[in-house]
Each structure stands twice: as C-alpha cells, then as structure tokens.
Amino acid sequence: MQHHKAFCNGQILHYVRAGTGDPVVLLHGWPATWYHWRKLIPLLADTYTVIAPDLRGFGDSTKPASGYDTRTITEDVYQLVQQLGLSRPFIVGHDMGAVHAYTYANRHPDEVRGLAYLDEPLPGFGYEQFAQLQPDPAMQGGFFFAHFHLAPDLPEALVAGRERLYLSYLIRRMSYDPSAFDEADLDEYERTFGGGGFRGSIGVYREIGETIRQNREAATTKLQLPVLALGGAFGVGELTLRDMRAVAADVRGAVIPECGHFIAEERPAELARALRDFFGSVG
Numbered sequence: 001m002q003h004h005k006a007f008c009n010g011q012i013l014h015y016v017r018a019g020t021g022d023p024v025v026l027l028h029g030w031p032a033t034w035y036h037w038r039k040l041i042p043l044l045a046d047t048y049t050v051i052a053p054d055l056r057g058f059g060d061s062t063k064p065a066s067g068y069d070t071r072t073i074t075e076d077v078y079q080l081v082q083q084l085g086l087s088r089p090f091i092v093g094h095d096m097g098a099v100h101a102y103t104y105a106n107r108h109p110d111e112v113r114g115l116a117y118l119d120e121p122l123p124g125f126g127y128e129q130f131a132q133l134q135p136d137p138a139m140q141g142g143f144f145f146a147h148f149h150l151a152p153d154l155p156e157a158l159v160a161g162r163e164r165l166y167l168s169y170l171i172r173r174m175s176y177d178p179s180a181f182d183e184a185d186l187d188e189y190e191r192t193f194g195g196g197g198f199r200g201s202i203g204v205y206r207e208i209g210e211t212i213r214q215n216r217e218a219a220t221t222k223l224q225l226p227v228l229a230l231g232g233a234f235g236v237g238e239l240t241l242r243d244m245r246a247v248a249a250d251v252r253g254a255v256i257p258e259c260g261h262f263i264a265e266e267r268p269a270e271l272a273r274a275l276r277d278f279f280g281s282v283g
Contacts, residue, residue, distance in 0.1 A: 008079035014060035015053035019045025023086040026052040029095020033059030043272035057200030068203030069210040094118040114282040119235040122243040124215035149205035164190040176234040176260035228278040229253030235261040
C-alpha cells in the first residue's frame with residue numbers, strides 16, 4: 001500500500017493506493033479513516049486498483065471548519081478520481097462513507113460502474129428513524145453519539161484527551177466480534193482522532209440536516225446503475241437493502257451473519273467475496 005496526497009476541492013487529501021486493474025474507490029465512515037479498509041485492500045489488490053482516501057476532516061487529510069455535507073465531500077472524492085485518471089470506478093462506502101458513495105453515484109451515474117453500500121441507513125430515509133431513542137438495554141442507547149455530536153463545542157471538550165476511551169467503547173459496542181480490533185488498531189485511531197482530529201470528523205453529524213435535504217432531492221431520480229447493499233446481522237441488517245431499494249432500481253444484497261457494523265474489519269474475507277462476485281456480475 002502506497003501513501004500519497006493530492007490537492008482536491010481546496011483540501012489536501014491523503015490516500016492509499018494498491019494493486020492494478022479496474023479501479024475501486026473505498027470510502028470510510030465514522031469513526032474510521034482509510035485504515036478501516038486495511039484488511040480488505042490486500043484481498044482486492046491482486047485484481048483491482050484500490051484507492052482509499054482519508055475524507056476531509058479525517059486521518060491525515062486536512063480538517064476544515066465546514067464542508068461536511070455529502071455533496072461537498074463527494075466533490076472532494078470526485079476531483080481525486082479525476083486527478084488519478086480513474087475511469088468508471090466501482091464505488092464502495094461504509095457508514096457515512098456509504099452515504100457519500102450513493103451521492104457520488106447519483107451525481108455521476110455515467111462515470112460509476114457499480115455502487116456497494118455497506119451497513120448504513122440513508123439520511124433522509126431510514127436514518128432518522130434508526131437514530132431515534134431506543135430504550136432497549138441491549139441497544140445501549142442506539143445512535144446516541146449522533147445526537148451528542150450535534151451539541152456545539154461540548155463533545156470536543158469532553159472527549160479531548162480521552163479519544164481512545166470514547167472510540168474504543170463505540171467500536172467494541174458496535175462490533176459482533178470486538179477481537180477484530182487489537183491495541184495497534186486503537187493506537188492508529190487514537191493518533192488520527194486525537195490532537196484536535198476529533199472536531200473535524202464529527203462535522204458529518206453537524207451538517208446532517210443539509211445531507212438529508214440533499215439526499216431527498218437526489219432521490220427524485222432513481223439510480224439505474226447496479227447496487228450491492230450489505231448489512232451486518234448485528235449492524236443495521238436489512239435496513240441497508242430497504243433504503244437502497246427506495247432510491248435505486250437495480251439492487252441486490254444480503255445480511256452477513258455473525259457480523260456487526262464494521263464489515264470490512266470483522267468479516268473481510270466474506271466482504272471481498274461478495275464484492276468480487278458483484279464486480280464480476282457487473283462486468
């Protein structure tokens with residue numbers, strides 16, 4: 001995996017590149033960086049050119065004060081793809097990265113070969129319902145952190161110096177198998193979210209209202225390109241498939257058993273097989 005940087009849409013984006021072949025662009029969510037894909041990239045790079053950027057506000061990319069709605073983030077990625085000369089890539093997204101992958105496909109349908117949407121309810125559709133209060137003790141508050149991140153300045157103040165504690169709690173709570181994350185993984189996330197890195201990352205929640213508006217507007221035209229929708233059985237499950245069928249015409253998908261939210265980290269081999277089958281069927 002080679003590390004590079006590019007200037008895109010006013011931001012410096014760090015990205016990882018590996019392999020040769022048809023291009024695949026991987027978009028991470030929260031709390032993650034390109035590192036979310038570390039187990040998947042080697043399973044695809046023998047056949048595909050894989051590009052995994054740190055989105056604005058995350059990892060080793062720049063962290064502006066604004067611009068965290070899905071269209072602005074997607075424009076960053078689109079400019080990166082154009083600079084790299086990648087023709088009709090497959091776009092794969094997880095969590096909020098899946099939202100950006102959908103936006104990319106919706107805005108540039110003739111320039112995307114296929115979309116893989118992983119374990120995330122779509123804002124403007126299933127997201128708001130899923131994020132409501134869930135008093136069941138097994139849910140441990142559900143999406144409480146999405147609401148917490150909307151408070152101005154308070155999350156940064158409370159989490160400062162405790163990023164590892166906060167992130168490790170959320171990661172392990174949303175995993176079916178917490179052993180998929182070791183101390184070195186938490187070290188890396190602490191490095192990139194610590195030292196002020198946390199504030200930019202939660203911009204995706206603070207601008208969720210604008211993202212909801214953009215998605216509802218975009219969905220007036222259904223996607224016609226092929227879509228693969230996957231959910232973890234202990235993640236959002238079938239909600240991923242349901243939301244994609246509301247906004248796209250050609251959708252196939254599945255629920256991955258014994259898997260939580262972080263499919264690429266918990267079940268990388270199963271995900272690689274599903275993606276390869278999907279890419280092959282699209283041609």
